[in-house]
Structures are given as structure tokens and as C-alpha cells.
Amino acid sequence: MRNRSKITTLESKFPLLSVEHGCIVSKDADVTVAFRVELPELFTVTSAEYETMHSTWHKAIKVLPNFTIVHKQDWFIKECYHTTCKRGQEKPLSFLARASERHFNERPYLNHTVYLFITKSNRQRMAQQSSFSTLCRGHLLPKEITNEEEMVKFMESVDQFERIINESELIKLARMSEAELVGSREQAALLDRYFSLSDSRHGTLEDIRLGADLVRVGDNMLCLHTLSDTDDLPTTVSTDGRYERLSTDRSDCRLSFASPVGLMLPCNHIYNQYLFIEDSEANLQRFEKQARNMHSLARYSRSNQINEEWIQEYLNTAHSQGLTSIRAHFNVLAWSDDEEELRQVKNDVGSAL
Incomplete structure (x- = not known):
């Protein structure tokens, strides 16, 4: 019998083409600059x-140009704490510090790592749908990627973005090098994490x-x-909230x-924010047109009248x-190696959203 199963290589399906000058280049000619983010400690802000x-x-x-994608990615990996106490070290720990290290030794905790990706895209890619094909366009490469001036402006805006964030002294951005993105045979890097869903030092392909x-x-x-419905959000949104378990009068x-x-x-x-x-002007004009259509159809349905008001x-x-x-998208990707635990994880994520 002939084997009819569809077999392909991971390399052909992988959307990234190469890493050039510290930037990730995709097969659709999108250029991405990656940063490692340092945030303040929990309960200290x-x-x-x-x-x-x-x-x-x-x-x-606001300093980034149009048709730019900002992707903030938070990784939360379960790990066990390992003590830093070592025999023969120059400065021995105090009694309280040593007791604290023993208390937390090998206890599980969530290791939090944050990455930020700024991608230069184009008008066609931002409006791309599943029916889009390379046969429908005259140029394989977008005009923006071949325009050197556009790329220089984008890199300047990224540098300005980094400077504004670092000047706040609350958040620190560090540009990721090519070695941190690609890695080597001995050292795992950012791209290896997607294939193993772990932060191990050695990259293994699962x-x-x-x-x-x-x-x-x-x-x-x-x-x-995915957070795809605005009805899931509360009526008012604030930057922070009171944590009752650790708060007092x-x-x-x-x-x-x-x-x-x-x-x-x-x-x-993994918590993804896009x-x-x-x-913006084109979007507002589209909303103006949509509001006029809702107004003309308001007599046929009350929902059209309410939507027009919104x-x-x-x-x-x-x-x-x-x-x-702007448009935004948020999702939570969770995983487990146990089916029962995965069922509980699904319930936890749903209730958290």
C-alpha cells in the first residue's frame, strides 16, 4: 500500500528565515527586534x-511608526529553588540568611521571564487573511522592506523606544544578541524554548x-x-488593584x-500581549462609515441603535x-504532562480570565 500520510519538515514550516545584525527576519520579510525585560519585584510597586x-x-x-507589532511575552515556568550556600565561600552567610536558604531549598516556585518583540510589518501583512496568497500580489517582497529609509526610521524609533523605557528606572530593556536568540550546540537560546517549553541550558528537540x-x-x-470578547472585561479597567490577602487597614x-x-x-x-x-486615521474613518450604516439601520433593530451609540x-x-x-490581542498558553492536571489548569485559566 502507498503511504498517503502528509510528511513535511519542520524547517519548511518554521516561519523564521534568519537572524541578521541582531534582528529576526521572517519568511514574509518582517523584521523583529528582541529585548529581555526586567520588571520590579512582586509586591514592591x-x-x-x-x-x-x-x-x-x-x-x-507612541514613537513607533505605523504597521508595527509590539509583542510582550511573559513566561512562567515551574522550577525548584536551589540554595546558594556553598562550603568554603569567602563571605559566609549570617544565621538568618542561612536559615532562609535552608527553608526555601528545593521548594517549587514560578520562574518569571519577560521578552519584548517589536516587529516592522507592512499594510498588506496587517490586513492579511487566510485566503491571502502570493499569487494575488505583484511583488514577493513588500516595498517597505526594500526601502532603506523606512528601515533606518524603524531602527531609530526602536532605539528611542528603548531609551524612553530605560529612563523610567522601573523597567529595564536589554537588547538580545544573536547568540541569545539562536544559541549553539551546548547552550540553549530563545528559539529552543519554543521546541521544548522549558528553560534548560541544553537545547533538546522534543x-x-x-x-x-x-x-x-x-x-x-x-x-x-484567548481574550476575544470584550464582555469578559470589567466595566472599568485600572492599571492595578488591591490584593486583599496581603493588605491591611x-x-x-x-x-x-x-x-x-x-x-x-x-x-x-505563557501570557502573550499583542x-x-x-x-489610526483610516481606522477612525472606517468607524465613521460603520456608524452611518448603523444609524440608517437603527429603525430595523434596537441593537444597531445601541452599537451606533457605542x-x-x-x-x-x-x-x-x-x-x-490600535488593535490588540491577548492569550494564555498553558500546558501540563498529566491529563488530570491539564483539566484543572483549563479551569484555573478560565476562571482567571
Whole structure:
């Protein structure tokens, strides 16, 4: 019998082409600059500092050009704490420090690693759909990638973005080198983490299974939750909130708005945040047209009338405060090697969202 199974190589399906001058180049000619992010320690940030961090991100993102994708990725990996006590070290630890190291030795915790990716895309890629094909366009490469001036402006805006973030002194960005992205035979790097879902020092290629009902990497089974409906969000959104378990009448313990899907989620997971910076004027014009259509159809359905009011309120806020219209996407990718634990993880992620 003839084998009819579809077999392909991982290299042909891998979307990245190469790493050049510290930038990741995809097969669709998107250029990405990667950063390693250092955030303040948990429970050490006040409400005013959360507001400062938020305004810093807002100020930095505004300097980026149109058709740029900002991707912030938070990795939370379960690990066991290993003590730093070593015999014969020059400065022996104090009694309390040594007792603390013994107390936490080999205890499980969530290791938090943050990456930031800034991608230069183009108008066609940002509006791409599943029916898009290379046969429908005249040039294989977009015009923006072949324009040297556009690339120079993009790299200058990325440098300005990095400078604004680092000047806040609350968040630190460090540009990732080619070795940290690609790695070597002995040392694992960023791209190796996607194939093993671990932070091991040595890169190992796990078996990957993509099925209709299950995605498996090695022994780990994955589940993906997306925040796709605005009804899941509360009526008011703030940068931080009060953490009642550690707060008292006289002291406030603050956590970020997304902490339920961050360190408060006790499982192996990745929290992805995407911001798609498009042509804001074109988006607002499209909303104006949509509002006129809703107004003309308001007599046939009350929902059209309500939707028109929401769109008008959105447009009034955008024009009066000078805000930029962007698209956003958020998802949580969690995994476990045990089916029972995976079922519990799904419930935990759903309730956290």
C-alpha cells in the first residue's frame, strides 16, 4: 500500500528565515527586534509607580511608526529553588540568611521571564487573511522592506523606544544578541524554548504533534485561552488593584491588572500581549462609515441603535483626547504532562480570565 500520510519538515514550516545584525527576519520579510525585560519585584510597586509604568509604555509606543507589532511575552515556568550556600565561600552567610536558604531549598516556585518583540510589518501583512496568497500580489517582497529609509526610521524609533523605557528606572530593556536568540550546540537560546517549553541550558528537540483536538510538545499537552470578547472585561479597567490577602487597614498591597493570569496562576504558562499599530486615521474613518450604516439601520433593530451609540462614544473620545486607534490581542498558553492536571489548569485559566 502507498503511504498517503502528509510528511513535511519542520524547517519548511518554521516561519523564521534568519537572524541578521541582531534582528529576526521572517519568511514574509518582517523584521523583529528582541529585548529581555526586567520588571520590579512582586509586591514592591505602589499605585503611583504602576501609573508611571503605564504612562511610560504609552509614551514609548507612541514613537513607533505605523504597521508595527509590539509583542510582550511573559513566561512562567515551574522550577525548584536551589540554595546558594556553598562550603568554603569567602563571605559566609549570617544565621538568618542561612536559615532562609535552608527553608526555601528545593521548594517549587514560578520562574518569571519577560521578552519584548517589536516587529516592522507592512499594510498588506496587517490586513492579511487566510485566503491571502502570493499569487494575488505583484511583488514577493513588500516595498517597505526594500526601502532603506523606512528601515533606518524603524531602527531609530526602536532605539528611542528603548531609551524612553530605560529612563523610567522601573523597567529595564536589554537588547538580545544573536547568540541569545539562536544559541549553539551546548547552550540553549530563545528559539529552543519554543521546541521544548522549558528553560534548560541544553537545547533538546522534543516531538511535536499538531492534532485537531490536541497539541503536544514532548510529554506536555497544551491548551490555549484567548481574550476575544470584550464582555469578559470589567466595566472599568485600572492599571492595578488591591490584593486583599496581603493588605491591611493601614497598608496597601498592589498588584497589576493582569496578575490573575500572571504569577497568580500556579501552572506552567505563557501570557502573550499583542498590540497592532495601524493607520489610526483610516481606522477612525472606517468607524465613521460603520456608524452611518448603523444609524440608517437603527429603525430595523434596537441593537444597531445601541452599537451606533457605542461607536459614536468611541469616536468622540478618540478625537477629543487625541488617542490612537490600535488593535490588540491577548492569550494564555498553558500546558501540563498529566491529563488530570491539564483539566484543572483549563479551569484555573478560565476562571482567571
